[in-house]
Each structure stands twice: as C-alpha cells, then as structure tokens.
Amino acid sequence: MSAKLTAVCALPQKEQAAAFVALAQDDIFSKQPPSMASDLRALVDTVVNTDSVGLVVGRQVLSELVKILGDGVVKDVELRKTLVQETLAVIQPKIVSYEEQVNILRFQLADILEEEEEWSEAARVLMGTSLDSGQRAMADGDKLRVYVRIVRLLLEDEDSVQAETYYNRAALLVHSTNDKETLLQFKLCQARISDYGRKFLEAASRYHELSYVGEIDEEERQHMLSAAVTCAVLAPAGPNRSRVLASLYRDERTLELPTYNVLSKMFLDHILRSAEIKSFEATLKPHQLAKIAISSNDRLASAAGQDDDAANSNEPAASTRTGPSTVLDRAVMEHNLLASGKIYNNITFRGLGALLDLTPGAAETMARKMIEQGRLRGFIDQVDKLIWFEGSHEEDNAQGKAGGLGDVEEAEDTGAPFTKRWDNQIRLTAANTESIVQHLAEKGLVSLAA
Template sequence: MPASSEVISRLHQLESSPPNPQRAEAYSSTLNEIIKSSSASDLAANLVAYVESILSDNIGVIGSRPLLSGFVEQYRDLQDNDVKIEAGNQIIQILAPKTVSFEQQDTDLKFALADAYETDEDFTNSAKTLQVITLDSSQRAVSDDEKAQVWIRICRCYLEEENPTNAVAYLNRLKQIIYNVTDEVVKLQFQLSQARISDSMNNFLDASSAYYSLSTERTIDEEERLHTLSAAITCAVLGPAGPTRARQLGKLYKDDRAADTAEFSILEKIFLDRLLAPTEVAAFAAGLKDHQLAKTSDGTTVLDKAVLEHNLLAVSRLYQNISLSALGALLGTDADRAEQYAAGMIESSRLSGSIDQIEGVIHFNTTEGGKDSSAMNLRAWDTNIQGLAEEVEKVTTMLQREEAAWYEAQVAA
C-alpha cells in the first residue's frame, strides 16, 4: 500500500526546503505526526516514505545520519509488531546500497527488527536478520564482545527452531574468539549453547557433562542451576549404557541437589542398577522434548533404547545366566531383539558376557569368571559394600544438614 498523499506532500516540501536546523526539527515533528496519526494500514508505508525522504540526495549524508538515528529510536518503540516487521524489511532494502554511509544506524535497525521477529517467535527470520549485520567494518570498530553477542544470539535463535546444524556454524565462529570475550553472560550462553547443541544432536553424554558444569556456576540463579541439573540428569539417562554413563550418573547421584529434581527417582534406580518399570519410564518420557523422543533406525525412541540397555545391565547384576526368551520377557521385548541388544553391548564392551546361540542362553560376566561363580560373587560383594557405604554417607550428610548441632556434638564426643 502506498503512503498517504498528505505525508508524501509534506515530505516533498521538506526535501525542497533549505538545509538548516529548522528543517531537521520539521522532519522530527513530521515523524511524530506520522506515528501518532497514521492508521494501522498506512503506518508502515508512511514510515518507509519518511526514510526514503531523509535519505534522498537533497538531504545529504551529513544531514541524513542524525535524522535516521532519530527514526531508529522511534521505530524501536513501535507497539505494532506487524508494522515493525513490514516497514523494517523495506527500510533495510533501501539502506542496503548505502550501508557504508549508515553502518551504525543500519545495525541498530536490524537489531530492532530481530527483536520484533523474536517477539513473534519467528526465530529463523530473526537469525537471518542478524546474519547480515556488518561485523567486519572499516568505518567503525567492532569488538570481539560485540561480535560474540551477535553470533551467540544467532546460535540461540537456530536452537529455538531445533536447527542445530546452523547453530553449530555460528558457535564455531564464536569458539575462535571466546577466550577474548569479557562478557560473562555471553560466556555462560556459549556453554549453554554447546550443551543444547549436543542435546539436539543426540550426543547425550556430552550434553549431560556440559549441563552439569553449568549447574555448578555460582553466578547463575539458583533456580536456573537446578534446571540445568535436571537437564544433565535427563541427558545422562538417555545416554548409551556403559562405563562412561555410569561415571556420569554417579557424579549426578552424589550431588546433594539431585534429590530436589523431578528426575531423581529414575536417576536413583538407574544408578543402583534396579529394573525400571514401564510406569516410571512413561512418567519420565512425559517431560522429554520432541528431539529426545525421535525414532531411531529400528523404530524405537532413544529412551526405549536407553531403558532396554539399562534393564539389560540390571539383569546382568542379578543373573549369572538366563535364557534369551526369559530375558526378552524381563525386558518387555522378544528374544531376538533382546539377543540383538545384548550382542551389540557385548561387542562394544559395555556388557560383559557371551551368548550361546545353540542353547539360547546368555552368560553374564564370563570374562571375569566364566562358569565359576567366585568372580561373580566377589563382584556382587564389592557392589553391595559400595552401595552400603554410599547410603551411610548420604544419611550422614542429611544428619549434618538437618541436625547440625547434634552432629557436631557427636563428632566432638
């Protein structure tokens, strides 16, 4: 829709008037009038016409810069988001061939337009707007902190749209300068983005470590720290069973704050090698994100696979051997699938055992003791002692926290 005839006429008069302070004041008054009096359907077109006028050759760069800076301030405060987006895109196109002369104003305008997109939760267009901001400039100095703020914002926008591929590209740019960045908020956002990218790409154990590291940062609000701890537990549960996950689960379980998270119940059962019931798994799944529930190549979800592998390890703690059909029944699947998962875990050294396909039996812990149960019994003894020691430690810690005076008296005695 074209600008109103009254606005066009007024702007033409201003363009042809002599260059003096009164003309600048008249332009400012005209902008205020456009914003105040234009209808919703005319406002975007009138704003575009205003910018075209102040950038005309009759005004000149020296006169245009302060007028454009004043416009950007007014534009940033517009309440109608649709108008901001419509006008902002057209004005950026008008400025494109003149960016060198108006770099700061162009940058400020793009930031304001990106804000408008984010208000509408259109994070992809916000990222695309931020991507065309000039950061390698001969006209103005752009610090590493300023570059980092733009790149981390682009990265976070793409993560909001579940697009880790594009997010990684800008995170990699940031990696090259992160050690020069002094903004602590950007550094924390960088760590969080690393965790979210690993999470989105199903590198759950890497994500868990990154989330846990963030949860220990004292500069973060306590509620946010607990939230990132919950994310760390969730990712650890979803990670592939094996020694690496066991170490991560142990670290999380021993953190006193873990008991305050909704995920503590499933964390405890996994850490103590207890079988997970379908109801517990369903309750945990209800809090997962879409990408964490995505189907794998065999038609199951990441959670299904993680639970099955965990239950398989739990069974190996209870039995020296078991038939594949009975194993399938315990795992809630068929014998063939139970054998397939067990074979994969044995092959990758995440489960100690061997499969007798002729007899249809799996023997656990054969590399440590074969059919001789002494190694198995010794291992079970060690596990029980470790579990008892950990429980005693937990009770002692609780007493120290809840009954500090009594605890000190006992220690002194």
C-alpha cells in the first residue's frame, strides 16, 4: 500500500484525486477488515499530510471517502465505526481545512452511537461539529436540528444541566424553521427540560398539549398524557395546579391511566393515603424521586415548635419528621393540607402534624409558607396553636350556582361546612320550584294531577 500511495503522489495534481479514489475503492474497501482500517488510515494520512497533495485534491478525495462510508459499502457496523473514528483522528490536527468533511463524519459517527444507545457519547460527538464557522455556512434551521438532537440525546441519559445549555441555544433559532417534526421535537424537549428542572406545572401543561397532536403515534401520546398527570400531581399545591388538574380530570383519556385514582383524589380534594402514594411512587422516574433539603430556618422552626409543644403536653409527638424528604412527599403533604381545609374549619398544630406525618412545628411551618405564597387561604393562631381555614369566595359562588341552578338567593353564611350550605341551597331551590308551580296552577297554565 505504501508503494501505491507514493506512486499516486508522483502523478500530476489533476490525476491525483481520481487515482486516490480508485485506489480506495479497488484496494481498500474490497479487502478484509484487519487490513482495511490500517490501509484507509495510511491513505487519509497521505492525502492530508503530504506536501505534494494539494488542499483542493485533499478535499475532493476526503469527500469521496466520506460518501463511500455513508453509502453503507462497509456492512459491518463496528468496522464502519472504527473507520470513521480513525479517519477523524487523522484529520483532527488540520480540521480547519476540512471542516465540512469532518462534520459529515461526526454525523455518521453519532448515528452509529445512537443506534448502539450510547446517548451521551453521541451527544459529545455532535457537540464537536463546527456550526458557526466553516467553508460553507450552516443554515439556522440545520443548526436548530443539531441542537435539538443534542438535547434529546443528553436527556436520554438524564444529563439535564448540559441539555438546558443547548436547549437555550435552540430556543434562539426556533423561529427559523416551519418543519413540523423539528418543532415537535423542540416542544417535547421543552416539556422534558421543565420536568427535570422540577417546573412541574409548566411540564404538565406542555405534555398535555403534546398529547393532542395528531402527528404523534397513539402510544407516544398516551405516554405524554401519563407524564402530564405525573407532573401535575408533583406540582406545588395551589390554584394554578388545580386548574391543570381540572383540565386533565376532564380529559376522558385519563380514565385508562393507572394513575387516574391519584389524579381524581387530587382534583376532588380527597386526602391521599400511604398505600395510594406507594403505588404512585412506583411509576416515577429517578429524577422525580430526588431528595430535597430542608432549609436551616425551617429546621430550627420545626424543632422549636416541637420542643414547645412537648413541654406543654403529656402526649408524645406522633412523628419526628421535620419536613418532606422528596418532591412527591412535599406534593402529597401540601395536597393533604389543602384537603383538610375542605373538611375542617380549623385544626391544631398537633392534629395537622398527625395528618401529615410531621412534627407540630413542621406542620405549622408548611402551613405558614403556603399562606405566605397565597396557595392556602387562612391564618394561624399561635397562642391557641390553631390553623384557621378560610373558604374562597369563588368556591362559595360555585356552590350557590352548581348544577345549572343559576342565580338563587344565598342563605346567610353561618360558617357551616360546604355540605350544609349545599343542603340549604337544595331546600331553597325546591321551595322556589314549588312556588312557581303553584303560581302557574292558579293562572290555569298547568293542571296538577290528583
């Protein structure tokens, strides 16, 4: 092979390109694998590093070699992977002169690695491509496809930190294309980035939106709907999450999901039990089970409340936990706290602690933070160690107009639970109906059966 390469180098430059390509096709790619890799490396080294071979000839020869490798002439995937890696290693020192050929080789290598499910390695290969400079400028749409692919590969290995960097680059170029497939992949990356970043409300909305897209397979849409329910359950309790839960609860497709029981209890403000939480926990991904740290201020407040409560009570504390340990833990505790406000007018710190499996001080701390953030309507009486719940005016109005009754005369608010107020509305509606029927009977418009 060395002698043949030397002979080709001695030819006039006009004939060198064709001679090198013919040598590659006839003598290299037709050989057995052990010698193929070494011979191809020798040819590429000669073309790139020999002074008698010009840059124009070198680019022509490398372009043909890249095309041969991409056309699948080499059927053995491992051998093709080796050939591409060897070629890249030889060209690397002079990458500035052969950027276009190097980029194509990197795309080929990334395809092979992706088929082998080497996600992070494939992403690193694509990161090395020259997108912003080169012999031929790459269009914004092509750059966007590369960035989205890198994000998708990194998320497969749950490297959300680095994925977010390339997602931000893609977000700057998303306006440059109308390609539906690329835009759908970008939106899916958007949802997954929010999911990994624990922005569960945003992720739930995006997953739910994608679950309606007809271009996506039915199985994938079902998976996205399930992901939307999971993220909605994990989101911080409050009015915003209630709106997302309502949207999902009204979606008839969620009835078929294994997580529907938890979704319905969340939406209907029912208290979740430990058995239900464990079955839901089994469906979560590792990043959704990440541990959360309790701030030093919250830990001190919880401990102080526990010591003070123990000093004034002969009963032992029901729990020694000073806060939620996981994202799911926190979501369930906040939901149960909101649900208790639908059942009770007020509750003691100790009672709430028993309900949430927290110390009384930790239960007070959680309620205080939710009230401060506007996610819980109520106030705290630290003298009597009580949390008082306040009903929302919107909920009161909804109780008065539920079932299509329209505007009716509202009974005096006595502070009774919603069930009693609802019974009063039913009695009032029945009385009004009877009055209307009697009035129509007196006018002779209707006849009452005996």
